[in-house]
Amino acid sequence: xSLIVDIRKRLGDFTLEAxxxxxxxxxxxxxxxxxxxxxxxxxxxxxxxxxAGHIELDGVTLFDAAxxxxxxxxxxxxxxxxxNYALFPNMTVRQNILCGLRRENSxxxxxxxxxxIVRLMRLEGLEEHRPAQLSGGQAQRAALARILVSxxxxxxxxxxxxxxxxxxxxxxxxxxxxxxxxxxxxxxxVTHSRDEAYDLCGRIAVMDAGRLLTxxxxxxxxxxxGSVEAAVLTGCKNIAAARKTGPYEVEVPDWxxxxxxxxxxxxDLKAIGIRAHYFSPAARQNRMRVRYAEEMEEPFExxxxxxxxxxSPDSPxxxxxxxxxxxxxxxxxxxxxxxxxxxxxx
Amino acid sequence: MTIDWYPxxxxxRIAAISCVLVFFSGIFFAYxxxxxxxxxxxxxxxxxxxxxxxxxxxxxxFLLLLFGxxxxxxIFLAQFGVxxxxxxxxxxxxxAVVAFPLMYRTARxxxxxFDETLAYAGQTLGLSNSYIFWRIRMPACRQGILAGTxxxxxxxxxxxxxxxxLIGYTPGRTATxxxxxxxxxxxxxEAGALFWVLVNLAISTVVLLAVNxxxxxxxxxxxx
Numbered sequence: 245x246s247l248i249v250d251i252r253k254r255l256g257d258f259t260l261e262a263x264x265x266x267x268x269x270x271x272x273x274x275x276x277x278x279x280x281x282x283x284x285x286x287x288x289x290x291x292x293x294x295x296a297g298h299i300e301l302d303g304v305t306l307f308d309a310a311x312x313x314x315x316x317x318x319x320x321x322x323x324x325x326x327x328n329y330a331l332f333p334n335m336t337v338r339q340n341i342l343c344g345l346r347r348e349n350s351x352x353x354x355x356x357x358x359x360x361i362v363r364l365m366r367l368e369g370l371e372e373h374r375p376a377q378l379s380g381g382q383a384q385r386a387a388l389a390r391i392l393v394s395x396x397x398x399x400x401x402x403x404x405x406x407x408x409x410x411x412x413x414x415x416x417x418x419x420x421x422x423x424x425x426x427x428x429x430x431x432x433x434v435t436h437s438r439d440e441a442y443d444l445c446g447r448i449a450v451m452d453a454g455r456l457l458t459x460x461x462x463x464x465x466x467x468x469x470g471s472v473e474a475a476v477l478t479g480c481k482n483i484a485a486a487r488k489t490g491p492y493e494v495e496v497p498d499w500x501x502x503x504x505x506x507x508x509x510x511x512d513l514k515a516i517g518i519r520a521h522y523f524s525p526a527a528r529q530n531r532m533r534v535r536y537a538e539e540m541e542e543p544f545e546x547x548x549x550x551x552x553x554x555x556s557p558d559s560p561x562x563x564x565x566x567x568x569x570x571x572x573x574x575x576x577x578x579x580x581x582x583x584x585x586x587x588x589x590x
Numbered sequence: 591m592t593i594d595w596y597p598x599x600x601x602x603r604i605a606a607i608s609c610v611l612v613f614f615s616g617i618f619f620a621y622x623x624x625x626x627x628x629x630x631x632x633x634x635x636x637x638x639x640x641x642x643x644x645x646x647x648x649x650x651x652f653l654l655l656l657f658g659x660x661x662x663x664x665i666f667l668a669q670f671g672v673x674x675x676x677x678x679x680x681x682x683x684x685x686a687v688v689a690f691p692l693m694y695r696t697a698r699x700x701x702x703x704f705d706e707t708l709a710y711a712g713q714t715l716g717l718s719n720s721y722i723f724w725r726i727r728m729p730a731c732r733q734g735i736l737a738g739t740x741x742x743x744x745x746x747x748x749x750x751x752x753x754x755x756l757i758g759y760t761p762g763r764t765a766t767x768x769x770x771x772x773x774x775x776x777x778x779x780e781a782g783a784l785f786w787v788l789v790n791l792a793i794s795t796v797v798l799l800a801v802n803x804x805x806x807x808x809x810x811x812x813x814x
Contacts, residue, residue: 291710317713330711334729344715394715 247398247430251287251297251307260284260294262456264449270424270431272445272462274438274477280454281434282327285400288432289324290317301430302397323396327403329387331375337386338362338371344394357393365389380408381416388423399424400432405440417443438479442466450474468507472515472589480517480587481563488513492583499562500554503530506583510590517587520547520565525572527580536575537561546571550579596762597770598789600678604766605747607679608686612742615686616693617735621723623694624701642691649687650755657683657756678764680757685746692741700734701727733805740801744794 250263260280264271273281286292288299290306293314299307301322306315331340341361345354362368365385375383384404391399404420405413421444424431435441441448442462449459452473458465469475475483486494488509494516495502503516533553538561540547546568549561564579619638623631641649657664657674667673674680704727712722728735750768757764759773767790774782 286710289710289714291713317710318716318718320714321716322714324711324714326707326711328705328707330705330707332708332712332726332730334726334732343712343717346721347716390715396714 245302245430247288247302247432248298248300249284249288251284251294251299253283253287253292253294253296255283258454260287260454262287262451263297264456264459266430266432266447268428268430269446270433270444271459272441272448273432273434273451273456274436274441274448275434275451276436276477279451281436281451282402284451284456285324285402285432285434288320288398288400289322290315290320321395321397323391323394323399325384325387325391325399325401325404327406329375329383329407331378331383331387331390333375336372336374337367337378340375340386341390341393344390344392347394361389361393365392381412384408384416392427396429398430398432399427400434402434403436404433405435405437420444436477438477450477452477469517469587470590472517475515475517475587475589479519481520481565482518483515483589484559486513486516494586494588498556498559499532499552500556501530501532501552503581503586504583505586505588507586507588509588512590513588515589517589518562518581518585519587520563522585523562523564523579523581525576525579527582529580529583530586531578531580533577534562534579541568544568548575550575593785594761597765597767597786600681600765601747601767602793604678604681604685604749604753605743608682608689608746609739609743611682611686612690612693612746613739616690616738616742617697620694620697620701624698638694639691641687642695646688646749646751646753647755650684650752653684653687653752653756674756676757676760676764678757681749681753681764681766684752684756685749688749688752689742689745692745693738696734696738696741697731700731700738703734704730736801736805740797743797747790747793 245268247266249265251260253260258280260283262280262284273284275281283292287294294307294309296309297307298305298309301320305311305313306320307313332343335343338358341358342354345357348354348357362371365388367382367385367389370378370382370386375386378386405416408416417440424444433441433445445462447459448462448465450457450465450469450471450473457471457473465474466478469478469480472483484496484498486496488511489495489502491508492505493502494505494509494513496516534550535553536548537551538549540549544567545565548564548566550564551561623634623638626634654675655661657667657680659665659668659673659675664675674683708726708730709722712726713719748768750772753766754769759765759769765773767786771783771786771790774786
């Protein structure tokens with residue numbers, strides 16, 4: 245039971261190249277806006293046609309350019325939750341849900357299953373409402389209800405929270421997580437938010453500029469993103485070009501320092517990354533002399549920005565993020581970083 | 591005095607039939623034009639919109655070129671007893687050609703502003719393409735299509751230039767309200783002209799009122 249995707253599509257000067265496999269459970273597709281995430285989902289759903297490649301779901305070939313197989317979207321049994329939920333505005337919630345039940349022949353069964361899903365998705369009392377009268381959360385539940393009654397083999401969610409207010413997001417995230425667990429099949433979740441990806445997805449595929457870069461288990465990806473793009477997308481704030489100077493040593497010219505690493509460095513190293521949380525004045529290794537530059541205040545955290553003594557003037561200051569109550573009385577003259585926390589980026 | 595109601599009957603049937611023709615052909619072309627590649631679409635657009643910017647007499651001239659009794663197409667059609675020159679149904683042709691761009695352009699505008707993800711959502715849910723077209727796309731574009739239909743009907747009802755070129759004015763055979771107004775005015779029957787002007791005014795008012803009522807009702811329905 246799995247989804248296998250290997251597709252290419254040209255759109256003007258943009259080329260989409262995505263190859264990955266998704267197992268049961270939630271696979272996140274993480275990438276900046278316009279990187280081709282939604283286009284990938286559309287190709288899988290069959291509403292866009294790739295130029296070349298192959299798409300297979302649970303052993304059934306949905307698309308194969310070489311063998312001229314191209315199932316219409318109606319026959320792919322892929323559930324697609326659009327960013328704006330795409331509820332039909334001229335129909336009530338009930339009519340929208342019945343649209344997902346058109347494959348069911350008996351009218352009685354259709355009505356029964358519509359009632360069931362209305363109860364399950366807590367839409368009671370809203371059956372005769374039009375989409376325009378629903379709140380963001382209700383619209384999302386109605387759209388999910390409409391998809392779930394159609395019994396898709398694969399569920400794809402395109403930025404499911406982007407249309408919602410911030411305070412709704414967290415509670416809906418929990419709701420959706422429980423729902424997706426009970427769905428028990430492959431789920432693809434497209435997002436540009438690393439928090440959403442980290443929280444909901446077991447595995448994450450990183451996408452940038454039309455290319456799918458890596459697919460890794462979530463924890464492994466955050467611990468070792470592997471590429472500059474993946475480091476940026478997983479929220480790494482301090483990234484600088486670097487080159488190998490020893491099996492466990494790198495030089496960072498912009499910062500004017502050499503750093504010890506815990507992982508062995510490969511020859512093709514491009515850059516290193518250090519997450520803003522991991523600096524410490526007390527760390528004994530990789531100490532560098534630093535100067536306070538600037539600070540930014542968030543509700544519960546502080547971002548202290550500093551520059552190293554030998555840092556080139558055109559490289560941006562380094563971010564150090566810490567809880568407000570941990571703010572040092574005097575800004576330290578030296579700061580260190582544990583070699584384990586140096587990300588090697590290729 | 592007895593009134594010859596023929597112009598009213600003739601105008602209404604010409605407007606109604608050409609409106610139906612234009613409704614379907616306009617939607618058909620609008621739907622396929624909006625998904626064509628840009629260059630082809632631009633070219634097709636010019637051809638389909640020309641009747642709107644050309645003087646109606648010029649449209650009439652081209653229609654005579656095509657369907658005239660001595661033209662190949664006219665001769666060909668005459669074999670089947672179809673004659674567009676000097677017949678009332680020639681008026682349908684003239685009105686349809688002139689009114690078509692109004693329907694086509696408004697419908698195309700409506701289709702272009704349609705949120706395509708609704709169609710995608712329908713497809714992934716297993717709805718057939720024709721269901722999506724008639725039950726989702728058309729209702730969503732209802733405003734524009736309704737507006738186009740009204741414009742096309744009004745234009746067909748008021749058609750004069752192409753009509754007078756193609757079917758002329760024969761009382762009791764090809765006379766329409768607008769050609770009658772001109773004819774009566776020309777022959778100094780001022781009262782007769784005014785009468786038909788008032789008839790025309792009444793029809794147009796009723797049509798516009800009906801449309802407004804219909805829109806109101808639908809708006810209330812959508813809010814319920």
